[in-house]
Amino acid sequence: MPNTLAIAHKFEQFVTLHGDDPFISKTIAKLFSTRVAKLHKELKDVQQALNRYERSYGKSSEIFFKEYQAGTVGDDMDFIEWASLVMMRDRLLAERSLLQS
Secondary structure, three states, X not given: OOOHHHHHHXXXXXXXXXXXXXXXXXXXXXXXXXXXXXXXXXHHHHHHHHHHHHXXXXXXXXXXXXXXXXOOOOOOHHHHHHHHHHHHHHHHHHHHHHHHO
């Protein structure tokens, strides 16, 4: 089975040669919309977990992550998980932003 990038490249070639196909465009838009909805759910779950850490440690995730990157908070398992959640949130936000642009 071809990978997504190869399929997208074929579609780009098709559109260049033959013009837009409304059915395919609508299908792709629906796939993006479905992915954005899934990202929204994942972001909500991650944000809930981040909120628990923020309440527990009395600081925002942004402040914590700067301290974590500077190596000033230690390497407790809570901090490793918190940092992982911050990175996951940022990755999910970037993906959502790209799909919605």
